[in-house]
Amino acid sequence: MSRPPQPPRAQRVLHQELIVTLYGLYGGGAGGVLPVSALVAMLADLEIDGQAARSTISRLKAKGILHSIKDDGVARYALSEDVLDLFNADDQRIFAPERSRPGDPWSLVVFSVPEAERNRRYELKAELTSLGFGFVAAGVAIAPSTVMEQAMARLAARGLDRYAEYFSGDYLKGGDIRAQVGQWWDLDSLDRQYTEFLDDYSELADYWEQRAADGGTLPATERRLAFRTYVPLLTLWRKFPYRDPNLPLEYLPPEWKAPRAKQVFLTLHRILRAPAADHAGELLRSRS
Numbered sequence: 001m002s003r004p005p006q007p008p009r010a011q012r013v014l015h016q017e018l019i020v021t022l023y024g025l026y027g028g029g030a031g032g033v034l035p036v037s038a039l040v041a042m043l044a045d046l047e048i049d050g051q052a053a054r055s056t057i058s059r060l061k062a063k064g065i066l067h068s069i070k071d072d073g074v075a076r077y078a079l080s081e082d083v084l085d086l087f088n089a090d091d092q093r094i095f096a097p098e099r100s101r102p103g104d105p106w107s108l109v110v111f112s113v114p115e116a117e118r119n120r121r122y123e124l125k126a127e128l129t130s131l132g133f134g135f136v137a138a139g140v141a142i143a144p145s146t147v148m149e150q151a152m153a154r155l156a157a158r159g160l161d162r163y164a165e166y167f168s169g170d171y172l173k174g175g176d177i178r179a180q181v182g183q184w185w186d187l188d189s190l191d192r193q194y195t196e197f198l199d200d201y202s203e204l205a206d207y208w209e210q211r212a213a214d215g216g217t218l219p220a221t222e223r224r225l226a227f228r229t230y231v232p233l234l235t236l237w238r239k240f241p242y243r244d245p246n247l248p249l250e251y252l253p254p255e256w257k258a259p260r261a262k263q264v265f266l267t268l269h270r271i272l273r274a275p276a277a278d279h280a281g282e283l284l285r286s287r288s
Helices: 015-030 036-045 050-062 081-089 091-095 115-130 145-157 177-184 187-214 220-237 258-286
Strands: 033-035 066-071 074-079 106-111 134-137 140-144 164-169
Touching: 015 033, 015 036, 015 050, 015 074, 015 081, 015 220, 015 258, 033 036, 036 050, 036 074, 036 220, 036 258, 050 066, 074 081, 106 115, 106 145, 115 140, 115 145, 134 177, 140 145, 145 164, 187 220, 187 258, 220 258
Parallel strands: none
Antiparallel strands: 033 074, 066 074, 106 140, 106 164, 134 140
């Protein structure tokens, strides 16, 4: 079999995002905590050196995202419950997002924030954008109806709901709604991100699919390679379901890259999840 392609360097994701992924994937089986030595070893396998790893851990500790635990003299860190709960709650949207259909109602969030609180306005817009909302006009955000419940809960949790009103309705103007959608969302930017994802991972998906078809037990070197590929892959992919509003394909540009990108992600997830977990387990056992 051909030499395996190397995964892209984990440069498009922040170190702290990789740490959250590591806890979400492997912290639960370790009682919600990871030994510092195991966490640093995992990050080293992701090509993050020890100094950078410890610096990131210190920043997360200062922010309250990580907190230290002493257990039989072994230094361990636990991820905050809020962050871990958010990671675990996202699975439905990450792995099986619901695409809206033509004719489904739209969700509208109409908001107004006093000028003296403009930082809250930026925060509100950022939260809506992270949930896949576009903007019809200043103070008017739009999304498929499938995300309204989550948007209302998110704004309430952030104390932003007092600035917002919520509506559900139909688009009545007629004409080419695809052109309107292109104004409400920056689809060109999103499509470029999907293209970059495919450039990074399409060849890897082809390789690992063939490797799985060949069968046989993966040696330690390939389990490590699976880990090096899978953790940044999942970290990067987790952002897409929130950037992408999952509009009907009829509303999107021709040659929209999202379906192909999702196929590549799910292929790699199916094949790499188990060997990556095996490698992480080996690191944990050797450092616990």
